[in-house]
Amino acid sequence: MKVYSGCQFFIALLFILGGVVLLLVNLGLISMEIDEAIHFLYPFVLTIIGLKLLFDLLATKGKHGNWFFGTFLTLIGVMLAADRLGYWEFSFREIVNYWPLLFVYIGLRILMGKRPIIKVTAKSSKNGFVTDVSMKENNWQVEDLDEWNGVADYDFDYTKAFIPDRDTKIKLAGWVGDIKILIPEDVEFSLIASSKVGDVKIGHYSRDGIMKNANYKTDGYDEATRKLTFNIDFQVLDLRIDRV
Template sequence: MRRFSSGQIFLGAFITLLGLFLLLDALFPGVIRGSVFWPLAIIFLGLWFLWRALVVHPGEERRGHIFGDVRLGRKGPWDLTKDLDIQSGIGSVKIDLSQAQIPEGEHRVRAESWIGDVDVWVPQDLAYSATGRVVVGSLRMLERRDDGVLLERTVTSANYDVAARRVRIEASLIIGDVRIRLA
């Protein structure tokens, strides 16, 4: 069974709601420009943040900010013993896995943001499978860069399936740049 990320669910729900509001505006002029649209949009965003805060899976560490930057690993070693899930509303997410102490096994690092940048540095000796998604912006994975709308790409190291230590990286962004690079 395919597991959808919360970013995909949020984006699908947001686009569906936007379409419904536009349809309502066409059928009943003035409703959207009146006092209905923005309160409902704010309620929807609030419920989404609450839902994300309540759903934590065993063995997962969660970090997030509505505004501001999230940085891991630029100031020295840190432990990646649990799966890592980072959410950011507006701001940058920077994860340096070259400074991470990673035990054997498969670990998941997921970074989602609405507006900003997501940067992940992967050490040369670490097996990885990295997926990047951008609704509007640029996607740079290793040496390949694409700019545009609705971008998605996955790159996997040659030894990923047999490596003792490996990391599955998922980086999603609505507006901005996703960059996954070798350190």
């Protein structure tokens, strides 16, 4: 009997699970569109990926895998799957409430005699672990921004800001990001966002799920001199942009 590696086993499970669900959709045995099927499916994929990380950790005695992200993805995947199956309500936006697990992770690594692993990009002008930023005061000055934060909660209201007549670049990155942005209708903007797990909403445009990238640009962005350029990169991201 052929023995499969843990990686092969979990990859096979991903393909089997995805194939079965999509086949049932195509045969009409499950009443949902393909995008609905993917929305239903990805929590189970998250769970399998999380279990794989934990399996690798145990099988290799800590040389491979990651218990923090394995536990995090498994927990989130199970709760989202339970929501899809109707056992209880759990929305993607609630994921950011679990950022305190990062403190547990760092504390346990210290107890085990290991230094916490925190990666910071070399070009960041400001770096931190937990950040809560609210820019809502009248006539606040908009400037270029380049930050990396482990856990970040941003609330930007550009309708109350002084936006200069140029291309202002806002670069935000980290592990977990909860970002809310309000932009005036007469200000053009573009967005490049990436996440391992994400929920991005810009008006009627939305992207959610795993390994999601969002690229968005307003109609007048290329010609505008006064505009905002967002580049956002988080492992887990909840982003909402509204224009008023």
